[in-house]
Amino acid sequence: MSLWRRLTGTDTREQIHFRARLARYFPIISWAPYYNRHLLSEDLVASIIVTLMVIPQALAYAILAGLPAITGLYASMLPLILYSIFGTSRTLAVGPMAIVSLMTAAALSPLFASGTPAYSQAAMTLAMLSGLILAVMGLLRLGFFANFLSHPVVSGLLTASGVLIAASQFASLIGIGGSGFTLIDQLAHLLTHLDGVHWPTLILGVAALVFLLLIRRAGPMLQKMGLSAGKATFIVRLGPVMAVAITTLASWALQLPAQGVNVVGDIPAHLPPLSLPSFEPGLLRDLLLPAFLISVVGFIESVSLAQMLAARRRERISPDQELVGLGTANLAAAFTSGMPVTGSLSRTVINFDAGARTPAAGAFAALGVGLVILFLTSLIAYLPIATLAASIIVSAMTLVDLPGLRRTWHYSRSDFAAMLITIVLTFVEGVEAGVMAGVGVSLALYLYRTSRPHTAEVGRLPGTEHFRNIRRHEAEVDDEIALLRVDESLYFANARYLEDTVYGLLADRENLRHLVLICSAVNLIDASALESLEAINARLKDSQVTLHLAEVKGPVMDMLGNSDFLDHLTGEAYLSTFAAWTDIRHRLDDERAALLAAKEASSEVQAEEPDPDPAETPSAGGKS
Amino acid sequence: MSLWRRLTGTDTREQIHFRARLARYFPIISWAPYYNRHLLSEDLVASIIVTLMVIPQALAYAILAGLPAITGLYASMLPLILYSIFGTSRTLAVGPMAIVSLMTAAALSPLFASGTPAYSQAAMTLAMLSGLILAVMGLLRLGFFANFLSHPVVSGLLTASGVLIAASQFASLIGIGGSGFTLIDQLAHLLTHLDGVHWPTLILGVAALVFLLLIRRAGPMLQKMGLSAGKATFIVRLGPVMAVAITTLASWALQLPAQGVNVVGDIPAHLPPLSLPSFEPGLLRDLLLPAFLISVVGFIESVSLAQMLAARRRERISPDQELVGLGTANLAAAFTSGMPVTGSLSRTVINFDAGARTPAAGAFAALGVGLVILFLTSLIAYLPIATLAASIIVSAMTLVDLPGLRRTWHYSRSDFAAMLITIVLTFVEGVEAGVMAGVGVSLALYLYRTSRPHTAEVGRLPGTEHFRNIRRHEAEVDDEIALLRVDESLYFANARYLEDTVYGLLADRENLRHLVLICSAVNLIDASALESLEAINARLKDSQVTLHLAEVKGPVMDMLGNSDFLDHLTGEAYLSTFAAWTDIRHRLDDERAALLAAKEASSEVQAEEPDPDPAETPSAGGKS
Known part of the structure; x- marks a missing residue:
């Protein structure tokens, strides 16, 4: 049977099974055999819009990363094609992205001078390491690791990066250029270089910035002028492209480069040259941690976005396979003179809204970028850097989520603490430190919380089978029976705390004869907690108090069955609190x-x- | 009112309150005013037995730590007195202890040559740092930190240290001396130095070892010979003291030192000289991590032991105050030519069994050690090192807990994994690496477990208000209603997993109209989980499925009230699953x-x- 037949036929169960298995690793199989003219036309339209968007963004993010502008375009070709084969999201637009570029610059600047060939090669090396890390994590199905970056930490990271990115571009906007990777460095740089302001650049940049800010809010006005909502949105979206076109034209017409305005400059009109990243062990070691953090941050951003959009169309994505998709995309970038890439928020949303149906839209956008490189670079040469800076500032400011900060503060102080620490450390020490501190603090706070579990002594609501906290409800109690509900899984971090709680209860209740631990919220009893339960059982026995369990869940009971605890238990393991209550009352x-x-x-x-x-x-x- | 009156009177409420508050920081107040002749006689008897025990142990553990033997005795004086003032356990015997000595040697050996004054001063510095860390943790009430050392990790650590300690002393036993801090180093050392075996030492050492092993099992035989159980146990316990006495006598009579047998040698017959630890910043930095680990490991051992014994007598100890007690003991050791100390397992048990009633027993033992130093050092000079090695080997082997390994394997594979990794890393890299790896692995496994929570679709047991897992029970279901019980707190690490689970359910159940999340085991919903719930709510709404909550606990509901989630929720928050079930059925x-x-x-x-x-x-x- 030919491979094509096995891939496309629906005849036999064997064919279906083979295809499903293969599609898990090559998601392209799930759509390519069914590709048709209808899908093609929808994908093509989306890809043209995305190509228009990607040109200024790719150039801008390459510059943000301290690389030659063309690197951004190189990184917007082969990686997109690889992702369309291995990625599971139908609409994710892969390529250079703001935060990843910021992190790239932060990782490489201490090692090499920006703009040198060594710096560019190190960027490829970073992409290679990041690609390997992502692909390996994907093959080992370690996608869940990303879950440890909590929402407040990601949100804090976006907010802080937005401010950092905008601040770093502000220097380019006013013609100073070059700046640090912490807010303090940047402010110091700005203040000490204020005398270097280049007025033509400043005027052009501010004009572009004002234009971009105005056009973002022009939607309702355009609609009032009679345009349909769709067309108005389209024009608003094309704002950056228009700004690029207008300022490039102005730059050419007025010969601004001769007056000292920085422009993108000559770009070689050929496709991305094949390249070899560095395999120097020292460099690999230095870049390993940054590569890991870039991978994780980029992955989280991509996968959240892909998941949100997939949900809207009732499609599903596989986080583990997304790792492979992004990994191969980065490997492709590493060997075609590129830089680290990931899913881009703004382009993905536009791709989705423009009606992209399959990852082919991404591949078509890659071809579009190729055509631009081959035929339009002479135009781009006059594009002022200040225009790119203005467009980065505007999109970076959308990352700042102040209402999110307020909302988190109201919801949970400990989530807010994690968020604030992420923001402060990102400002003071950079994105890497911010991410690590945020993860560390969220984990520590979670563990602290579970290490002091909430417990409640419950009593029977008269006439019912319900048992509630005796401090919150008027409930029936018996001074010879204590019903203690434990609201947490029992594990090493809280095992001793449970002992303290029980011994405290024992000291307070002189007439106590029976203690029932209600385990409805206990999802795990680990070996340390088992030791504590055994200690509690023994100590209660010494004090002539019988220990019972109630509402132990199936899986937990199965585990207890693997030990001899239930044989030693002085009392019973009851199915329900009510059963425990009635039986013990009868006994008494x-x-x-x-x-x-x-x-x-x-x-x-x-x-x-x-x-x-x-x-x-x-x-x-x-x-x- | 005199202080004494305020401390001892029971007249007024103010007096009682004052005393309780003071006793929290000076536990001695809770017993000293009531000290009487009866308690004194019981404490004195216990202290004499403990003094007999502490002499050989203190000498041996000092040698194990790479220090002059006398250091062990110095560390058995002032620290005990300080602990009797600040410690809350009535029976804990503080002083040099095997694992802490092993860790001390491991920390200091890379820095200084064993036996030099610099090495001794570094040991005091380590005691000072350790004391400061413990005391500060105690004052900040950070005792719960110790809970993160899970039982399998501690058990693995004891087992591995037992083997390591025994192996290290084996070299002394056969007259080779000096060895490494990993099992590999030790084996290599033994094998390469086998030709250096000193036969007289070997014979003496093996004889002592055999004697010690035999007398441990002599209890039943002695009872058969007509002794009471108590007397038999007493004789067995005195085994090490007898071995010391006999071999010292033999060493003196046969003048063994002249034949090359290592002995303790001359000890200055004066009380511990005051000393000043080093404050050299580089050394302090190098010793900070070892000091922290020594503190935590020592504290865990002490507090578990103290808690176990206190429980037997219905006394209570305060873990936070124990930190202060052990901290001041270590600070005392630092300034009186000592070494790091903590609660000793064997001596504490003996102290307890011998009937010690208050910490005064410890202070009396300190006085006993002082008398020995002043009047009996000339006898100790002839004590062979091999005897001490034999007694360390015998007590180290009791740390090895093979049945514990088997029990943990049967109970839980992930607890066993943490245990095994602790053991392997302790063997290969030493105690510090073992502890850190063990803690890291237990935390990672716990987080992994909670990141993929157990969920169960439940159905109604016909005719009851009980709802059970439909895969385990024959339960009533409705294909338009899904009742999903989530068996874990919802937080950032599992928020996305919950989304996956719900979306999977949605994809599988075409007719679904209502989804009820049963939150009886949900003790926390953090900001990330709240975002996921909002996403789930929105997505279900798009699919015309109504989301309900049931059995949300009071504290969790309070938190949800701080957000606007409940306003957006498409369905209801029901008090019980049964209420949800009946109401939705009515609606349908x-x-x-x-x-x-x-x-x-x-x-x-x-x-x-x-x-x-x-x-x-x-x-x-x-x-x-």
Whole structure:
């Protein structure tokens, strides 16, 4: 049977199975065999719009990364094609992206002078390492690692990076150029170089900035002027392209480069040359951590975006396969004179809105970039850097999420703490430090929270089978029975805390005879917690208190069955709290009845003796 | 009112309150005012036994730490007195301890030559740092930090250290001396130095070892010979003291030092000289991490032991105050020519069994050690090092817990993994690496586990209000309603996993109209999880599925109230699953009735028309 037949036929179960298995690793198989003229036309339209968008962005982000502008275009070709084969999102637009470029510059600047061939080669090396890390994580199905970057940390990172990126471009906008990677460096640089302001650049940059800011809000006005909502949105989106076209034209007409305005300059009119990243061990070691952080941050951004858009069309993406898709894209960038790439927020949204149906749209955009490189570079030569700076500033400011900060503050102080620390460290020490501190703080706060679990003593709501916190509700209690609900999985970090809680209860409740641990919220009892339960059981036994369990979940009970704890347990493991309550009450009633009977019997015996005070002092009673 | 009156009187509420507050920081206040002749006699007996035990142990552990033997005795004086003032355990015997000594040697050996004054001063510096860390942690109430050392990690650490300690002493036993801090180094050292075996030392050492091993098992035999159980145990316990006495006597009588047998040698007959640790910044930096790890490991060992023994007598200890107690003990060691100290397992158990009632027993033992230093050092000079090595080997082997390994393997593979990694890294890289790897692995495994929470679709057990996993039980279900129980707190690490689970359910269940998330085991919903819930709510809304919550706990509901999620929620937040189930069923029934009525109305209309097939194809019906 030919491979094509096996791929396209729907005849046999074997064919279907083969295709499904293969499509897991080559998602292109899930759509390419069904590609048709209709899909083609939709993808083509989207790809033309994205190509128009990608040109100024790619140039700008390459400059942000401290690389020659053309590197951005090189990184917008082969990586897109590779992603269309291995990626699972139908609409993700891969290529240079603001935060990743910022992190690239931060990683490379301490090692090499910006703009040198060594710097460019190091950028390829970074892309290669990042690609390898992503691909390997994908093959090992380690996509869940990205989940440890919590939402407040990502949001804080975006906000802080937005400010950093805008601040770094402000220097280019006013013709100063070059700046640091922390907010303090940048402010210091700006303040000490204010005398170097280049007025023609400043005028051009501010004009571009004002134009871009105005056109973003021009949508409603255009609609009032009679345009349809769709057309108005389209014109607004083309704002950056228009700014590029107008200022490039002005730059050419007025010969601005001769007056000292920085422009992109001559770009060789050929496709990306093949390249070899550096394999120097020292450099690889230096770049490993930055590559890891770039990979994770880029992946999180891409996958969140892809997931959100896929959900809108009821498609699904596979985070693990996304790792492979982004990994191969970065490897492609590494060997075609590129730079680290990932999913771009703005271009992806435009691709989606413009109606892209399959990853082919990305491949077509790559071809579009190729055509631009081959035929239009002479135009781009006059494009002023200040225009690119203005467009970066405008899009960077959209990353800043101040309402998110307020919302998080109201919702949870500890989430806000993680967010704030991320922002502050990103400002003071850069993106890498911000990410690591944010992850560290979120994990530490989570562990701290679970290490002091909420417990509640519950009582029966009269007449029902419901048991509620006795501090919040008027509930029925018995001073010989304590019902303790534990609101957390029991593991090493809180095992000792549980012991403290139980021993405290024991010290407070003199008449206690039965303690029931209600485990409805206990999803795990690890070996340390098991030791603690055994200690609690033994100690309660010494104090003549019986320990019971209630509402232990299936999987937890299965685990307990692997130890001999249930054999030692002084009491029972009840299915429900109500069952525990009724059974223990019965037992106590029986015991009390037996005790009473015994007492009566003993007082009858004693009545025959002359002792006039039979039951007052137990020790005396014991002696009799 | 005199201070004494305020401390001892029980007259006024103010006095009682004052004393309780003070006793929190000076636990001695809780017992010293009530000290009497009865307690004194019990403490004295225990202290004599402990003094006998502490002499050989302190000498041996000092040698294990690479220090002059006398250092062990110095560290067994002032630290005990300080602990009796600030410690909360009534029976903990503080002083040099095997694992801490091993870690001390591992920390100092790379820096200084063993036996030099610089090495001794560094040991004091380590004690000072360790004391400061413990005391500060105690004052900041950070005792819970120790909880992150899980039971399997501690158990693995003890097992591996036991083997390491025994192996290191084996070299001394056969007269080779000096060895490494990883098992590989030690084995290599032994194998390459086998030709250096000193036969007289070997014979003496093996004899002591055999004697110690035999006497440990002599208890039952002695009882058969007519001794009481108590006396038999006492004799067994005195085994090491007897071994020391006999071999010292033999060493003196046969003048073994002249034949090359290593002995403790001359010890200056004066009390511990005051000393000043080094404050050299480089050294402090080098020792900071070892000091922290020594503190934590020592603290865990002490506090577990103290807690276990306190529980037996219904006393309570305060872990935070224990940190202060051990901290001041180490600071005392630092300034009296000592070494890092902590609670000793064997001596504490003996102290407890011998009937010590208050920390005064520890102070009396310190005085006993002082008397020995002043009057008996000339005897100790002849004590062979090999005897000490033999006694260390025997007690180190008791740390090895092979049944614990097997038990953990059966109970939980991930706990076993943490244990195994601790053991392997301790063998290969030393105790510090073992501890850190163990903590890292336990945390990572816990986070991994919580990042993929167990979820169960539940159904109603017919005729009851109970809802159980439909895969485990024969339960009532409705294909328009899904009841999903989430068995984990929702936080950043599993928020996306929850989205995947819900979207998977949505894809599988075509007729789904209502989804109920049962949150009985959800103890926390953080900001990331809230974003995911909002995304789920929005996506379900797009698919015309209503999202409900059930059994949300009080504290979680309070948090949700701080966001606007409940306003957006398409469905309801029900108190119980049963309430959700009945209410949604009613709603669906009403809707179906309405639909049926509408259909009937429409079919009546259609009946008037010629269309013969009114309801077969919905699209046709839609057109009508």
